[in-house]
Amino acid sequence: MVDVSSNVPRPIETAWIIAIGSEMLTPFRSDTNSIYITEKLNDLGVEVRGKTIVGDNHVELGNELRHAVGRVDAVFLTGGLGPTEDDLTREVIAQVLETPLVEDVKIVDQIRARFSSRGLRMPDVNRRQALLPKGATLLPNPRGTAAGLWIHWRDKIIVALPGPPRELEPMFDELLWDRLRNRTRDMCLSRRVLRITGLTESQVEELTQPIYSPWQNKKPPIATSILATFGRIEIHLSVRTATETEGLALLDRAVQDLA
Secondary structure, eight states: OOOSSSSOOOOOOEEEEEEEOGGGGSTTOOOOHHHHHHHHHHHTTOEEEEEEEEOSOHHHHHHHHHHHHTTSSEEEEESOOSSSTTOOHHHHHHHHHTOOEEEOHHHHHHHHHHHHTTTOOOOGGGGGGGEEETTOEEEOOTTSSOOEEEEEETTEEEEEEOSSHHHHHHHIIIIIHHHHHTTSOSOEEEEEEEEEOSSOHHHHHHHHHHHHGGGGGSSSOOEEEEEEETTEEEEEEEEEESSHHHHHHHHHHHHHHHO
């Protein structure tokens, strides 16, 4: 069941993002929301451990949510909050958390008023958007009919956000930022990218692996990734520290070691 009182959520250090929508599994639509959310979470010192795109499929979405909530401190779902039959986010969250959906009459009235202001009658299907997993906190959406959700489940946080970026981005900035900042450890995630030309990816790995491998066992550990891009090789370094100054100093020393 959704628990909003007895268990205190752990500090948010890790997160997973699930982008929902079959259209993003085609060549015609890209998932830009995950990039935006990742940037915001990194600014809060939260490490994004994974991102998943799931089609409008009840079973697949349920499996992905169970997988994510078992691995990280906070899960962010985007999309699937509309009024149509293939908008499954609310229903799947309720099923995974084993809690009922409850209609919020205030949301129904708000959606009806939004239609009335445009001289339209609210279709009955829009009542789906007023169904909330019991215990969830509503995130109002003045820019659309799809409200967001903030759910405290056991010691985890689950957040559901509308899919359109013009609705998601202000909701994150205005309603989520302070909530999330209060749940983090005031950590900073610092990054550095080194760009190398004239060597292959395997040559860079052979030269740098003995240097960066011990960093993973230090406190704080420095994460390292080597990527091949057009015309060059990139070494990506990142570290979570209490202050940005501390993180940048560690990365400066790491760069000197690699030089």
